[in-house]
Each structure stands twice: as structure tokens, then as C-alpha cells.
Amino acid sequence: MGALINNNQDAEYTICPNCNGEGKYSTYSCNICPDCNGKGYLSEINGIKQLCDLCSGKGKYELLRQITCRTCNGNGKIRK
Numbered sequence: 219m220g221a222l223i224n225n226n227q228d229a230e231y232t233i234c235p236n237c238n239g240e241g242k243y244s245t246y247s248c249n250i251c252p253d254c255n256g257k258g259y260l261s262e263i264n265g266i267k268q269l270c271d272l273c274s275g276k277g278k279y280e281l282l283r284q285i286t287c288r289t290c291n292g293n294g295k296i297r298k
């Protein structure tokens with residue numbers, strides 16, 4: 219069983235406010251789409267734009283990255 223840290227057994231520790239006790243958090247980083255160079259479409263034929271699949275026509279795409287919380291070093295709780 220995973221350790222539950224909801225009950226206040228551990229009075230010296232508190233749930234990390236930076237990651238809400240997860241120990242890590244997700245962040246998006248926006249990159250210019252390399253397929254369409256940020257235009258959002260690959261080519262234009264007779265005025266009809268061929269939308270870029272990689273970025274769904276947005277010209278940029280988001281990378282989801284998981285980052286270990288530095289406040290609690292991934293423990294999810296910090297010393298009070």
C-alpha cells in the first residue's frame with residue numbers, strides 16, 4: 219500500500235504546496251512546429267491550406283514534460 223499523507227500523523231511535514239504532494243508536476247513547453255515552420259499548414263493549393271498534422275494547424279505544438287518538484291525534491295512533502 220502506498221503511504222497516505224492525508225492524515226496528520228507526520229506533524230513535522232506538510233504537503234508540498236508547489237506540487238500538491240505529487241512530488242512532480244507537469245509543464246507545457248511551446249515549440250515552433252518543425253514540420254510547417256510555425257505556419258500551421260504545409261502547403262497551399264488553390265487557396266486551400268493543407269493543415270499540418272503535427273501541430274493541428276496551430277503552428278506550434280506543446281510538449282508535456284514532467285518535472286521533479288525542486289521544492290520537495292520529489293518527496294511530495296516538505297519539512298515545516
Ligand SMILES: [Zn+2]
Pocket residue numbers: 251252253254255256257258259270271272273274275276277278
Ligand atoms: Zn505544424
Ligand SMILES: [Zn+2]
Pocket residue numbers: 234235236237238239240241242287288289290291292293294295
Ligand atoms: Zn513538491
